[in-house]
Structures are given as C-alpha cells and as structure tokens.
Amino acid sequence: MPEHVDNFVGKTLGNCTLERLLGQGGMGAVYLAQQQRPSRKVAVKILKPSIAAGSHHFEEFLQRFRREADVIARLEHINITPIYEYGEQEDEQLAYLVMPYFSGGSLRERLAGQGRLSLTETLNYGAQIASGLDYAHTHGILHRDLKPSNFLLHTDGRLVLADFGIARILEGQTAATPTLTSTGILPGTPEYMAPEMVQGREVDHRADIYEFGIVLYQLLSGRLPFIGTNLYALAISHVQEPLPSFHQLRPDLPQGIDDVLQKATAKQKEERYDTALALMQDLQRVATGTYFSTDADRNEPPTLRSSNRNDIAPTTPAQPAPYPIPSAGATPTEAPTHDLTPTSLPISQQNQQTAPTSWASAPSTNPPYQTPASLPSQPNAYAPPPPYQTPYPVPPQGPQPPRRQSWWLVATVLFAALLLVGGVAIGQQLAKNASATPTPDTSPTATTTIGATATYATTTTPAATATPTRPPATQTPYGERLYQTNQVGQSCDSNGGTWDDYNGISTSCSSKSTILRNTTSGAQLQGTFLTQVHGQNYGTNYVIEAQLQQQGGSTSDFGLYFRNQPGNQQGVYTLLIHPNGTWNAYVYDNTTGAPSILTGGSLPGSHTSLKLAVIANGQTFSFYVDGHKIGSTTNNSYSIGTAGIAVDTGGSISVSQFALYRP
Structure with a gap:
C-alpha cells in the first residue's frame, strides 16, 4: 500500500465527500464519507497502487478494476457487502468503491x-x-x-x-x-x-x-x-x-x-x-x-x-x-x-435456482x-x-490431480x-468502529416496533423454475375441536373468540375469510392473537390450524404463533413460512426477545394456499402443512400461552378455517 493514503479527508470522489479515515492496510484505505445523492453515510474504499500513472501496468490495473467491480456489483446477497458505485481518478492515480457503512465493527x-x-x-x-x-x-x-x-x-x-x-x-x-x-x-x-x-x-x-x-x-x-x-x-x-x-x-x-x-x-x-x-x-x-x-x-x-x-x-x-x-x-x-x-x-x-420437485428428494x-x-x-x-x-449447487470439480x-x-x-x-507488505485489514448493539423499539401498548433491516438488498426477477409439487393434502391429527372461524381479529370474529389485534393490523372481513394486511411504512410486525374462547382460557396443550395464502404480490413472512406469553413478557414460539420456499420454527427469549431457530426446512409452493398446523403438546411441537408433517422439535421454554397469526411488513394474507383443537 502506498504512503499518504490518509490525506484524502475533505476530498470528493464521485458524489461522496470523505470525512475521516476508518482504516488502512495492504490493499487500500477506507474512509467514512457523506454521499450527496442519495444523502447517507457510506464507506469509500480507495485502491491506490504504487504504479506510475499512465504506465502500461496502471492501465492494466484499471482494466482489472473495472472488470472485477462489474462482477462484484452483480452479487446480491444479504451476507455480502453491496457496491453502490465505483469510479476512478487518474489524476490522483486511484480507483474507489462506494459501499454501505457498517457501524457494528468487525x-x-x-x-x-x-x-x-x-x-x-x-x-x-x-x-x-x-x-x-x-x-x-x-x-x-x-x-x-x-x-x-x-x-x-x-x-x-x-x-x-x-x-x-x-x-x-x-x-x-x-x-x-x-x-x-x-x-x-x-x-x-x-x-x-x-x-x-x-x-x-x-x-x-x-x-x-x-x-x-x-x-x-x-x-x-x-x-x-x-x-x-x-x-x-x-x-x-x-x-x-x-x-x-x-x-x-x-x-x-x-x-x-x-x-x-x-x-x-x-x-x-x-x-x-x-x-x-x-x-x-x-x-x-x-x-x-x-x-x-x-x-x-x-x-x-x-x-x-x-x-x-x-x-x-x-x-x-x-x-x-x-x-x-x-x-x-x-x-x-x-x-x-x-x-x-x-x-x-x-x-x-x-x-434463483430451480425449485425442487418434491419435499424430501432435493434441497x-x-x-x-x-x-x-x-x-x-x-x-x-x-x-x-x-x-x-x-x-447452491456444488461448484464443478475437475479431475483429481495426483498428490504434489x-x-x-x-x-x-x-x-x-x-x-x-520484493518487499511485500503484509497489510492487515480495516478497523471499524466499536460494535453497536441493536436496541429494539417498544410501544406503550402490547404492540411491537421492530428495528429496520438492511435497505440495500435488491430483489431480482427469478429465473424460470419448475412447478414445485407437494403431496396431496391430508388431515392433521387432532382431538376434540374447541373453536373454529373464518373471521379472525377483533372486528371480524362473531363466533365467540376474543382477539387481541396489535400494531394496527388492517382487517377486511367476509363470510369466507379475513384479509390481514400489514400496511405500516416502518419495520413493524402486525398480527392478531386469540386470547380466549367463549370467555375461557384454552389450556396448555392444543392444536392450532389455519388456511393461509399470500395475496397479490406479497413477499413477506407469515405464519402462526403459539404459546405467546402474557403481558409484557417477550417469550413466544413461531412457525414461519418464508416466500422463498422455506420454513422455520423459532423460540424467543422471555426477557430479551432474542430468537433462536429450533428447526426448519424447504417448502415448495409457499405462494399457494397452505393449511398450517402446530401441535403443541408438552415440550414437543410438531409442524404440518396440508396435513403432512414437515418437522418437529422439543423445547421446554414455555408450557402455556395463546396462539395467533402474524404477517410481516408489506404482507397481505387471507385467513380462513382457523381452528383450535385438543391434541
């Protein structure tokens, strides 16, 4: 790395003004910068090789930079730093990349x-x-x-x-x-x-x-x-x-x-x-x-x-x-x-890979x-x-060469x-600011405001995929029915259920289903809980079942809650369907709300109508889709609690055939 990489404070690269040096190493220097359009804090990585400007080698460096930057910019993954923009300044003999600024350290x-x-x-x-x-x-x-x-x-x-x-x-x-x-x-x-x-x-x-x-x-x-x-x-x-x-x-x-x-x-x-x-x-x-x-x-x-x-x-x-x-x-x-x-x-x-043709035969x-x-x-x-x-598919592997x-x-x-x-400089990579612990927002009522996630992730158009298949629907095993309705939520239920809506969930009632819409502009979860049936609590062990389907172009998580802890306690279990064709079950810490994955799997056809069910019996939880068991787990965190339905920001789902049974 050349000397004097710390003298760019105050300079403008593209539409970013460099404010302070964050770190430097053998491969470059990183600055905190203010981007003008859009207005936000960013990190600017400067690459300034010790090669004479205008030389053959410097031109080759710029060609590699442009080629590789184009390739890197096409990577769209939640665990890979995206590139907002990139450029070069030949008068300064440098190239640069503009990326998000992560204040959480490394x-x-x-x-x-x-x-x-x-x-x-x-x-x-x-x-x-x-x-x-x-x-x-x-x-x-x-x-x-x-x-x-x-x-x-x-x-x-x-x-x-x-x-x-x-x-x-x-x-x-x-x-x-x-x-x-x-x-x-x-x-x-x-x-x-x-x-x-x-x-x-x-x-x-x-x-x-x-x-x-x-x-x-x-x-x-x-x-x-x-x-x-x-x-x-x-x-x-x-x-x-x-x-x-x-x-x-x-x-x-x-x-x-x-x-x-x-x-x-x-x-x-x-x-x-x-x-x-x-x-x-x-x-x-x-x-x-x-x-x-x-x-x-x-x-x-x-x-x-x-x-x-x-x-x-x-x-x-x-x-x-x-x-x-x-x-x-x-x-x-x-x-x-x-x-x-x-x-x-x-x-x-x-x-954007091709969807599997069966649940158990392919990832x-x-x-x-x-x-x-x-x-x-x-x-x-x-x-x-x-x-x-x-x-992802295993990268192709060539013939096995003999041992060296x-x-x-x-x-x-x-x-x-x-x-x-040659005087190789072994550079250590860039220091970031001290890690910041996310602080979740809480509302004065029994509602939840959730911290925002990354804003840079881009949804791309999926490649053509084979139509996923699921086994024909059967019936989830359960005992006596305690309650059933097509109309969930405070304003819709007329069958004797008491519901607790939270975070302003939008409900549209009809005789055959209820539409739940999460219309918040912020990062908030919305949903509704069944708190009582005909004025009575419904015990510790039960089966919750509901027919759910995403509406329109909804691409948000949705699913079932079970054993939700009362009052301001944080504990709950969830069964969540993800729009990419996977599912997970979570448990949440009763004090901090920190989630832990219990189990999960693939679920072809997640955008179709799904009958989800959870059997909560003692410390054992079994999960069903259309009557087929997709997984189970054991956990002893919570022995009682209510059940409900949830939909994430921007999501819209129809709910029908909501039912509660004895196991």
Missing part, C-alpha cells in the same frame, strides 16, 4: 474484546459466512482474503462479507502482469493463505474453504494456528506443518471440531470440503453430537434428515441436509442445542427472497430474522524468498 474487534467466541456464536457467524461464500462461488467469484476484519457486523447483528474481489483486482492475472505483487501489494493475508496461494499454483474456490477453516480456528480458540516472524516461516507452515491440535486449546469443546478443521485446512485442496455449507454442516453435527469422524463417513454425502421424521440414524447417506442459520438479530444464547439440524438450509433473497432452490422487515413476534420488541439460504511431490517445498522457499526481496 469480527476482529469482537475477538479483541472477547478473546474468543463461543461455539454458538461461531455457528451463527459461520453459517452466515458459508451462505455468502457459497453464493459467490456459484457465481464464479472467489474472495481469497478471508479474515476476521473482512467480516463486518450490521447493527442488527447480521454478518456481512467485505472485500470480495479486491485481491483479484490487485493481482496480475497473466504472466505479463505479476508486478503488483513485487510493488508491495500481496493479494491475501499470509496468516490465512492456502498452500496453493503461497506456492503460486492454480487457485479455485477451495482456497476460500481453507481460509474459512483458519478463521473458524481463530474464532473458537482466540489464536491463529500458524504464527511466524516473516513470510518465509508462514509459507512453510501453511505448506508443510499440520494444523495444531484444536482440542488441546479448547478441551471444553467437542473433540470432533478437530476433524472438521483438519479437513477444511487439508494441504491438498482435493481433500477439503467442496462447499462452505458442507463444512458448517459437519461443525453443526459436532455441536449436536451427531458427527462421526470415520474416513467412511467423510467420503459420504451429509446425512439427510427426513422432513417427516424427528430422528434418523446419522450414518444414512443421502442428499445434504442444510443447517439453520441462527438469528442475525441478536447474539444467540447457548440454548436450544437439542434439535438444531432441520431439513433445509435457509435461503437469501438472491438465489430447496427457490425464487429470490426479500429480506424480512421485521421479526415475527408477540408484544414488545424483537430483532430482525436471519437471512435464509438454500444450498516434495519438490513443491523447494518452489515454496524460492517463491517466498522472491516475495521477501
């Missing part, structure tokens, strides 16, 4: 403050990293500089990957342009670099998997696995030395974590996980005690948990079974670890998912829900020596 700062992260926190952040990383890989884009400082934290708790493609911009792509490395810019950070990057071999998406493994090791242990006083020592460590035992550093955590990290950081890329999703699936299995580390298990696909069974032998080979992404709205707690592996991975709004691949504006909740505040990401011979070590030494002679 994982580097989180590590500096905490020393290390808990397993639950790491699963939360790792799932979000995997979601963004696999999405980029399916679009042919590598990161090649994964490290804690490149994982930024939104104030809503969501993690966002920064600096996609920067390493490629700063790296020569042909033999004629290797001079950027020798000018003091090293694409990547040596403490995290994959062996093939150090050796100058061909790099593919599995280099990111290696770096991801190093990051996970650091997050959980609080230290880097390889530490050297110079580039040569680090290069030798990455190429030759085995990963230090993680279990010796954290004997309090499951020993299987060692197996997962060893596979992620295998010296030969062919021996690593092929996707970040597969890595996180195994880490999740270790956390839940369902991981087996035999060589045979490693060669089998991840276990599929059937959508109509609550347990299945983990040795059954099947399609990959995606894991849940823990809530981005708040730092999750260590509880519920007892059924954390649902049938499908949640999806981001950007996935969910659905139209784009618009980020929810709020978390479904009971009265009082809750954080925004997590992004939902279905697994020991002569690569010689090449490594020579390569490292050349880098040292």
Whole structure:
C-alpha cells in the first residue's frame, strides 16, 4: 500500500465527500464519507497502487478494476457487502468503491474484546459466512482474503462479507502482469493463505474453504494456528506443518471440531470440503453430537434428515441436509442445542435456482427472497430474522490431480524468498468502529416496533423454475375441536373468540375469510392473537390450524404463533413460512426477545394456499402443512400461552378455517 493514503479527508470522489479515515492496510484505505445523492453515510474504499500513472501496468490495473467491480456489483446477497458505485481518478492515480457503512465493527474487534467466541456464536457467524461464500462461488467469484476484519457486523447483528474481489483486482492475472505483487501489494493475508496461494499454483474456490477453516480456528480458540516472524516461516507452515491440535486449546469443546478443521485446512485442496455449507454442516453435527469422524463417513454425502421424521440414524447417506442459520438479530444464547439440524438450509433473497420437485428428494432452490422487515413476534420488541439460504449447487470439480511431490517445498522457499526481496507488505485489514448493539423499539401498548433491516438488498426477477409439487393434502391429527372461524381479529370474529389485534393490523372481513394486511411504512410486525374462547382460557396443550395464502404480490413472512406469553413478557414460539420456499420454527427469549431457530426446512409452493398446523403438546411441537408433517422439535421454554397469526411488513394474507383443537 502506498504512503499518504490518509490525506484524502475533505476530498470528493464521485458524489461522496470523505470525512475521516476508518482504516488502512495492504490493499487500500477506507474512509467514512457523506454521499450527496442519495444523502447517507457510506464507506469509500480507495485502491491506490504504487504504479506510475499512465504506465502500461496502471492501465492494466484499471482494466482489472473495472472488470472485477462489474462482477462484484452483480452479487446480491444479504451476507455480502453491496457496491453502490465505483469510479476512478487518474489524476490522483486511484480507483474507489462506494459501499454501505457498517457501524457494528468487525469480527476482529469482537475477538479483541472477547478473546474468543463461543461455539454458538461461531455457528451463527459461520453459517452466515458459508451462505455468502457459497453464493459467490456459484457465481464464479472467489474472495481469497478471508479474515476476521473482512467480516463486518450490521447493527442488527447480521454478518456481512467485505472485500470480495479486491485481491483479484490487485493481482496480475497473466504472466505479463505479476508486478503488483513485487510493488508491495500481496493479494491475501499470509496468516490465512492456502498452500496453493503461497506456492503460486492454480487457485479455485477451495482456497476460500481453507481460509474459512483458519478463521473458524481463530474464532473458537482466540489464536491463529500458524504464527511466524516473516513470510518465509508462514509459507512453510501453511505448506508443510499440520494444523495444531484444536482440542488441546479448547478441551471444553467437542473433540470432533478437530476433524472438521483438519479437513477444511487439508494441504491438498482435493481433500477439503467442496462447499462452505458442507463444512458448517459437519461443525453443526459436532455441536449436536451427531458427527462421526470415520474416513467412511467423510467420503459420504451429509446425512439427510427426513422432513417427516424427528430422528434418523446419522450414518444414512443421502442428499445434504442444510443447517439453520441462527438469528442475525441478536447474539444467540447457548440454548436450544437439542434439535438444531432441520431439513433445509435457509435461503437469501438472491438465489434463483430451480425449485425442487418434491419435499424430501432435493434441497430447496427457490425464487429470490426479500429480506424480512421485521421479526415475527408477540408484544414488545424483537430483532430482525436471519437471512435464509438454500444450498447452491456444488461448484464443478475437475479431475483429481495426483498428490504434489516434495519438490513443491523447494518452489515454496524460492517463491517466498522472491516475495521477501520484493518487499511485500503484509497489510492487515480495516478497523471499524466499536460494535453497536441493536436496541429494539417498544410501544406503550402490547404492540411491537421492530428495528429496520438492511435497505440495500435488491430483489431480482427469478429465473424460470419448475412447478414445485407437494403431496396431496391430508388431515392433521387432532382431538376434540374447541373453536373454529373464518373471521379472525377483533372486528371480524362473531363466533365467540376474543382477539387481541396489535400494531394496527388492517382487517377486511367476509363470510369466507379475513384479509390481514400489514400496511405500516416502518419495520413493524402486525398480527392478531386469540386470547380466549367463549370467555375461557384454552389450556396448555392444543392444536392450532389455519388456511393461509399470500395475496397479490406479497413477499413477506407469515405464519402462526403459539404459546405467546402474557403481558409484557417477550417469550413466544413461531412457525414461519418464508416466500422463498422455506420454513422455520423459532423460540424467543422471555426477557430479551432474542430468537433462536429450533428447526426448519424447504417448502415448495409457499405462494399457494397452505393449511398450517402446530401441535403443541408438552415440550414437543410438531409442524404440518396440508396435513403432512414437515418437522418437529422439543423445547421446554414455555408450557402455556395463546396462539395467533402474524404477517410481516408489506404482507397481505387471507385467513380462513382457523381452528383450535385438543391434541
């Protein structure tokens, strides 16, 4: 990185005025800036290589910058930093990118403050990293500089990957342009670099998997696995030395974590996980005690948990079974670890793969998912829900090359020596401001105002998809019917139900259904609760069932509440249908309202009319769609509470055949 990158305060790039330096490193400098149109605070990344303006190499740098910036700008994912605009100023000999400003800090700062992260926190952040990383890989884009400082934290708790493609911009792509490395810019950070990057071999998406493994090791242990006083020592460590035992550093955590990290950081890329999703699936299995580390298990696909069974032998080979992404709205707690592996991975709004043709035979691949504006909740505040990401197709894998011979070590030494002679500057990435904890809004009544989510996510037109199929509707198992109506809500029900509407939900009554509309302009959840039946409470165990369908172009979450806690308490359970074709069940902390995912899965045809049902019986909850069991879980947080219906911001749903039964 050239000198004097801190003298741009007050300058204008495009329509952004630079206000102060946020951080700098070997790949550039980042400034807080005020954008004029639209008026907002942004982060401006300046790339200023030490190459003479007007030279052949500088022109090649600009060409790479334009090409890579165009590619990066097309990435639309809830866990990837978007690019608002980009440009260049040849008189200043620089290029720049305009991005959102995240005031929540980074994982580097989180590590500096905490020393290390808990397993639950790491699963939360790792799932979000995997979601963004696999999405980029399916679009042919590598990161090649994964490290804690490149994982930024939104104030809503969501993690966002920064600096996609920067390493490629700063790296020569042909033999004629290797001079950027020798000018003091090293694409990547040596403490995290994959062996093939150090050796100058061909790099593919599995280099990111290696770096991801190093990051996970650091997050959980609080230290880097390889530490050297110079580039040569680090290069030798990455190429030759085995990963230090993680279990010796954290004997309090499951020993299987060692197996997962060893596979992620295998010296030969062919021996690593092929996707970040597969890595996180195994880490999740270790956390839940369902991981087996035999060589045979490693060669089998991840276990599929059937959508109509609550347990299945983990040795059954099947399609990959995606894991849940823990809530981005708040730092999750260590509880519920007892059924954390649902049938499908949640999806981001950007996935445009083809929908599956059956529930249990394929992972969910659905139209784009618009980020929810709020978390479904009971009265009082809750954080925004997590992004939902279905697994992307595994990137194509070429023929397996033979193992590299020991002569690569010689090449490594020579390569490292050349880098040292060239005066490589190993830059550390950008510091952000201290993490800000989201503070949910509360209203004076039993209503909820939800904190806003990201405003930059863009919904794209989905590609043509096959028509999803569901089994024919059957009947949910239940006992005596306690109550039934087509008219839900305070102003509509005439069948003896007492309802509590909140946050100004709009209701339109008819004899056959009720339309619930969330028309708020802010990020608010609206809905209605059935509080009593014919003036009586309806007990602790029950079955709630309702026919729900999104109206018009509605693309918001909707679903059922059960065991909602009374008064100003925060606790509740939810069954939520996401418009991308997935579902999740959540439990919310009774004091903080922090959500935790219990289970979830894929749900083709989520825009059709669905009969949703929840059987709440003791500590066991079973979930049904059109009479078919899609999942179940156990949780002992709440033993009593009312049921209801919820719809997120901008959503409109029709409700009919609402019924309450004994289990």
